[in-house]
Amino acid sequence: MAAPSSSNWVMESPHVPHVLAVDDNLIDRKLVEKLLRNSSCKVTTAENGPRALELLGLTSGGQNTMNGRSKVNLVITDYCMPGMTGYELLKKIKESSVMKEVPVVIMSSENIPTRINKCLEEGAQMFIQKPLKQSDVKKLTCQLMNCEI
Amino acid sequence: MEVDQMQRQCLDYTKSLFLEGFLDGQFVQLQQLQDENNHDFVVEVVSLFFEDSERLLNDLTFALDQKSIDFKKVDAHVHQLKGSSSSIGAQRVKNCCIEFRNFCEEQNIDACLSCLQQVKQEYCHVKNKLETLIRLEQQIVAAGGSIPTMEF
Numbered sequence A: 001m002a003a004p005s006s007s008n009w010v011m012e013s014p015h016v017p018h019v020l021a022v023d024d025n026l027i028d029r030k031l032v033e034k035l036l037r038n039s040s041c042k043v044t045t046a047e048n049g050p051r052a053l054e055l056l057g058l059t060s061g062g063q064n065t066m067n068g069r070s071k072v073n074l075v076i077t078d079y080c081m082p083g084m085t086g087y088e089l090l091k092k093i094k095e096s097s098v099m100k101e102v103p104v105v106i107m108s109s110e111n112i113p114t115r116i117n118k119c120l121e122e123g124a125q126m127f128i129q130k131p132l133k134q135s136d137v138k139k140l141t142c143q144l145m146n147c148e149i
Numbered sequence B: 001m002e003v004d005q006m007q008r009q010c011l012d013y014t015k016s017l018f019l020e021g022f023l024d025g026q027f028v029q030l031q032q033l034q035d036e037n038n039h040d041f042v043v044e045v046v047s048l049f050f051e052d053s054e055r056l057l058n059d060l061t062f063a064l065d066q067k068s069i070d071f072k073k074v075d076a077h078v079h080q081l082k083g084s085s086s087s088i089g090a091q092r093v094k095n096c097c098i099e100f101r102n103f104c105e106e107q108n109i110d111a112c113l114s115c116l117q118q119v120k121q122e123y124c125h126v127k128n129k130l131e132t133l134i135r136l137e138q139q140i141v142a143a144g145g146s147i148p149t150m151e152f
Helices: A025-040 A049-055 A087-095 A113-121 A136-143 B004-018 B025-034 B039-066 B071-088 B093-105 B111-144
Strands: A018-022 A041-047 A075-079 A102-108 A127-130
Touching: A018 A025, A018 A049, A025 A041, A025 A075, A025 A136, A025 B025, A025 B039, A025 B071, A041 A049, A049 A075, A049 A087, A075 A087, A075 A136, A087 A102, A087 A113, A102 A113, A113 A127, A127 A136, A136 B025, B004 B111, B025 B039, B025 B071, B039 B071, B039 B111, B071 B093, B071 B111, B093 B111
Parallel strands: A018 A041, A018 A075, A075 A102, A102 A127
Antiparallel strands: none
16 A cells, blocks of 8 residues: 555545535535535535634644544635635645645636646645536545546 | 426426526536435525525625725625526526626726626526426425436
């Protein structure tokens, strides 16, 4: 079994992937949650970056509500969010020693090449154009579980 | 009315909404997500869309009514509305929002006010259409049939 590296998404043992989905838009949160559940994922949602960091146990003094019990295998986040953007959240995750191996996917309704490149350079695994479709999520989860479509 | 007649009526109505541009392929994505585990998914998402949109339209009306308009705030609201309408497939509302954002950028008050009226109208239209569609679908389910889906 290959050691996990930033280009290797594959989880070490077959189990239900746990995805953290971050989006400030209520409808988009509901949609991404359903799409992920339909792809057999366990889903936790957050409505902003700070809340996501809290859930990941990355805030100083914050409670590790998910680590230990249920490790997050993937973070999918919207880019445009008030306060902390998806890019800033990505950076914080990649800067942490505990969570930097977790793949982060960025979603955006706007197709801006400089934005996309910036995120990929910062270590985002993938960039997905909104609105999200079942095929987008299937591709993502298949990569995560290393299965063939 | 027989179930298959109801289904045909429902399918024809759905098709007309696509032909007239009220809905786009993203709505079909939503319908395809509905299953035995969550047979009210479309109704739930559409209801959330109604609540969210009405709140945003109120916020927009308020923001554009100010003596000194904060265009960044207006744009932020329109961006939200564009996002949700796009995610459920409410094409005309989404397109209105795209235009609206351009005028926000230009800080053109009159054009923004006109866009607000337009987006309110488009929202009302699509709300009526979706409510009718949901009613038709619920009648079919009540009669023991299944909701017909379009291939897109």
